Amino acid sequence: MAQNILVAAGFLVYRRLQNEIQYLLLQTSYGEHHWTPPKGHTDPGESEIEAAMRETKEEAGLDPIHLTIIDSFQKVLNYEVRGKPKRVVYWLAQLKDSNTPVILSEEHTNFKWLGFKDASELLKYNDMQVLLKEAHAFIQNLGDS
Structure with missing residues (x-):
């Protein structure tokens, strides 16, 4: 019998400030108050990229018009949450x-813009x-400034 897989999606949002x-x-307002990019579960009938756009707007106030979505970078993470398998898809968004x-929404208590080392x-x-490491290498290889 197949287990229901929780599906979530988000964007690793970045900006270029000087060089x-x-x-x-974002720092979560629940659990261990860990730091994470904006992400959330897909709604019924919603694609993963639609969920990433909606969640980024809900959690960080960033509408798709504020972002350049880089869908050529995609990373899928698979792990367990409370004994259930979870799949999270991330794309890059500049x-x-x-x-x-x-x-911020009430789901988070703080946010930070951090360079690669501090974010890691x-x-x-x-x-x-x-x-983060794979995304950073990908961005550096884009070569645009």
Whole structure:
């Protein structure tokens, strides 16, 4: 009998500030108050990328019009939450205007824009650190500034 898999999606949002690439991390208001990119569960009938757009708007106040979505980068994380399998899909999204304000929902208590090294240190889970490392290399290889 197949178990129901929880499906979630989000964007690893980044911006270029001077010559630095910075990543948006949100601190959860629940559990261990870990840091994470904006993400959330898919609604019935909703595609994963639609869920990523909706969740980024709900959790960080960033509408798709504020973002350049880079769907050529996709990373799927699989892990268990409370004994159930979970699949989370991440894409990259570049903030078009680095001055666009982040507006948090009640699901998060804080946000930070961090360079690669600081963001890596703040991310608690190894698979998130791998996601960040792969995304950072991908962005650097894009070669645009």
